[in-house]
Amino acid sequence: MGNLPESNKGETLAKPLGVSDQPLRFRGLSAADQCVHCGLCLPHCPTYGWHGVEGDSPRGRLTLMQGLAQGRLDPESERLRSHLEGCLGCRSCEVVCPARVPFGALMDRAREILTEHPARPSRAKGWRQTLQHQALLHPSLRSLGGLAARTGARLGVDRLLPRGGWERSLAHTRDSLAPAPRLNATASPDTADALLFTGCMDRFFTGPDLEAALAVLDALGVRVAMPQGQVCCGALDQHTGHRAAAQALQARNGEAFGTREVPVIALDSGCEATLREYREGTLAARSQSLTRFLADWLDAAPNGEVWDHTPIRIALHRPCTLRNVTREARELPALLERLPGVTLAPVADGPNCCGAGGTAMLTQAAMADDLGTETLKALTDDAPDVIISPNVGCSVHLRALASEHSDLPEILSPARFLARRLKNHTHHSAGR
Template sequence: MPPKPSAGRPAPAGDPPFANALAAADRCVLCGMCLPHCPTYAAHRIEGDSPRGRITLMQGLAQGRLDPGNERLRAHLEGCLGCRSCEAICPARVPFGALMDASRTILREHPDRRWRRIPDRLLAPLRALALRRRFARRFAALAARTAHRLGLRHLLPARSHLGRVLRHTGPSLRRMPAMPVVPGADAPDALVFTGCMDAFFTGPDAAAALEVLAAFGLRVQVPPDQACCGALDQHLGRPAEAAALQRRNEAAFGAGDRPIVVLDSGCEAQLREYPQARWRQRVTSLTALLSRLPVDRIRWRVDPVRVALHLPCTLRNVTRETAGIRQLLEQLPGVTLTAVTPPGNCCGAAGTAMLSQPALADSLGRPTLAALAAPGADVIVSPNVGCSVHLRALQAADALRILSPAAFLRERLAAHSGPT
């Protein structure tokens, strides 16, 4: 049965933000070039789970011809992983990511069953506080680590959402260490964006990045009032919340032309799409910045190590910075990049999809892990925290370590004798 037409609902196509995105959807010529690059279409072989199928559904939704409460419609649109592989390959340059964000805004504004929004409404203030305030993130992270240590995950059904959260994120939980003091930070050469996962997973990576930047002679500063980049809200249909986070970050990092060094490819992709052109020009990844500096002036370890480089969707399809990270790692003495050709285009993490769509996420993550480990690598390096959390959860206890670029670079500094 096809999705039902709207029953008397006002057509949401009059909303200006989506009206603009809808006009861009008309560029799609249904050529099908995107089909081989879509992980959900490859998994399900259903037209509604393909980019062109979803574009057709989004047009019907925006024009009021389809009921936003229809279960099948919602499943197709909410099931998109947002990898944007279709956007990268599209000859007509359809902005699929913007279309999907806008369509999810419509779905959120027109819920099919009001009771389904009760948990979200109850948690919304806590989520907003955690994304904006470091003390709230630290408290939430402490609670998560405590629950993991007490083994509460074993008391919850594996298929329950909370049980999945505790089991899947547990192997990656890390305390946020004291950040090293960088001399001359009052007149910094660069500013560091740490993101909202610092208290949960990436705190040690941020500390490692500061050490590496200091080794290159750079004076850096971590603005204390920064907040989440807004990607989680943006891609879940909460544009007002995402815009508020954007304004918070713009105020925290201020004007000027000092580079904003981002440690996670997902955050970088979101920050790059803030509307101000001057801001976008300042945003760079840690590896892109360092690849432009004289790497040979740093004292590195020379013992051999084989690295399997994981290139997440945000790096390949949005920031398009795959060359910089390769160039940097290939310049390091003793480092050999293994030849990796992961199956498919997405590891399945996809923001929160690894928690909300566990079967699909795991079916994509396992072959990705197998491909990364196959060439005899010693370590996996991934510049995306979500991908790292997801892949680490799927590994056996004695499997390869998965490190961020910052953590790997710190390990290769001559001052470090081995893994930390």
Template sequence: MPTESSADGGPDRAVAAPFAAALAAADRCVLCGMCLPHCPTYAAHRDEGDAPRGRITLMQGLAQGRLDPGNERLRAHLEGCLGCRSCEAVCPARVPFAALMDATRTILRENPARRWHPIPDRLVAPLRNLVLRRRSARRFAALAARTAHWLGLRHLLPARSRLGRVLRHTGPSLRRMPALPAPTGPDTADVLLFTGCMDAFFTGPDAAAALEVLSAFGLQVWVPRNQVCCGALDQHLGRPAEADALRRRNEAAFGTGTRPILALDSGCEAQLREYPQIRWQQRVTSLTALLAELPADRVRWRDDPVRVALHLPCTLRNVTRETAGIRRLLERLPGVTLAAVTPPGNCCGAAGTAMLSQPALADSLGRPTLAALAATGADVIVSPNVGCSVHLRALQTPESLRMVSPAAFLRERLPPRPGPT
């Protein structure tokens, strides 16, 4: 790990002084090491700088002005964290590691390294912000992505290039956004549906499936049109102001009240549940957690046998803690058997954008995860996280198991709709 480094070889306390308040909670770490067996980057690299304990030590160095945020080795250790929060889940001192890492990445972003970037963030940011905030922009970008995949443009780019990786890795998961059935109005809705910013790229069919399933349960659904990205991407890449702006727009779109807000993706749900408003936190839940509390016999299900390998992403295990709900719901469905899965690690490597920015590490974690799911002899893999699904699907071979979201799987278990007479 780096110990001293600034542009002229010494510490830069004037730059580091503002970091102390943001990183004060790092002092709660007692360096016990209980987090080490649970950290995927430490398991991969066996480097203390890539362990939660080591990263906290680096954060303390930043806060105390002993380390320069422009130091390349420092940045590699801190930017390499996958954000799985497994360390936070087992920490006896309850160190808020995720919040510390978000603050640290804000510091790194505001004090950039002295290296040349092929595509500076300042050029990409306006396009990214537009896509996260405007549905029309998302649909145009998604159309461009599907067209590039259909034309095979990925074959014209080096596999090791960033754009080549993006096209190759996301291509197998691209789905056209279907026309959603007309939802009910806000005054008569039982639940509100959060569709997220990946609807035009990957999850549009999942939203349509969720509406059908909720309708089968007799629930009226409202889909606020003014909703935007949950803010997780900005939050975890050191852009808190942008994430906060998205939060305010979502709070305005969904309004006040007590009706449940359903998130179809565990990553979005984790971010939404950490919005500061207590009432909002109490409203946000997942589709499966809500349905697990309702009588399953309210719906007539198919009863043909199917064996399911359930993938439990980091956000579900370490943040929302809703693993019991999804298991309970699926086990109550006629004909459904959950296969026992013994994953080799605790993270598949997707980790938001890490599957694109850290491809070697992401793939080295994803392949064993995929193999463990396939070894169950299941008929289908169900994963409640879109990023994990995109990553694992990209690593699959043609003979691999089909991978679907909980909403899509539940829709498949409904009886066939009667055709026109």
């Protein structure tokens, strides 16, 4: 094992808890030993680029995991936690790693250990986690939360709150909040050509995306069902160290979507990435993006008569999950370029991550805003008419930053953009 990384102040993080050759104190981190410390990941890590600290690089975090596994580091150390919890989960390091270190899985396991050994046990935090998990399971609770958020944003409650925490949450999501529309499937799960995954953000941000997707699929003759009983994909729990809760959600989705060999369409690249890494059942192999499904459908039954031909230039945002997990960075632009009148504007190289990183846009605001601002600049340098992003978290983050500038283009999901390109579309929510 290499030397433990140093903190911002140059102080070592090592805090011996026992003999160094004892058996692994925490199992599940042995794959960290695959790292050869070559440093090829360093230029691709957004947190290392922003902080310039070894402990905030993939190589440094893997060394910390090794120290944690060997019992040399205290899992309750605030300094250790800041480095491991500060990762944005972009997984850019996995793509360039010659040793194929499964960094994402290791980070999930490390955070699970931190969750099991909280630095300061908090009853309030425990209740918040319980409430969050129940909301991920029950649409009624999400509806109540969405209503409260929209009401708070409309009344400007965030201006009355101290900076940070709830104030940041309300202010940063205000421009993306949308009521959930009433969705109507066009088929039963037994007869559908595809099943639609609705996710857990439907009561907050993605209701119009779902409505738009249904409009597009219906216009192309696709019979769609939305299975009852589906829940959150589990990403929120999985990436914050709550594995048991994530597995419970995965089991519920496995039951809801069954085993019938029919595609499962996820509109958000983060949900798709999580679904495709499920370990049980057939859901992983069947899950795909709306983009991939439509490309295959149009190949089998091309229909150029449904699309508007009005010229439009778009800038495409390729989120981390699209590039590094689902590896579908080529499919989305290929589909969009097939549409009449659509031109892709060139996008200069921006940072590897926009900074949204799940909840990082709320908990690591300074870094997230800097990275997001750089991403927006890259997307808007060539003055596109609209920006398209297939990730809901990235869209929320970039939309909040763009709201500070009146001249920036609108940011849409692929589903909402496609719905707008339908001839004579009348789905007002989809076009919002």
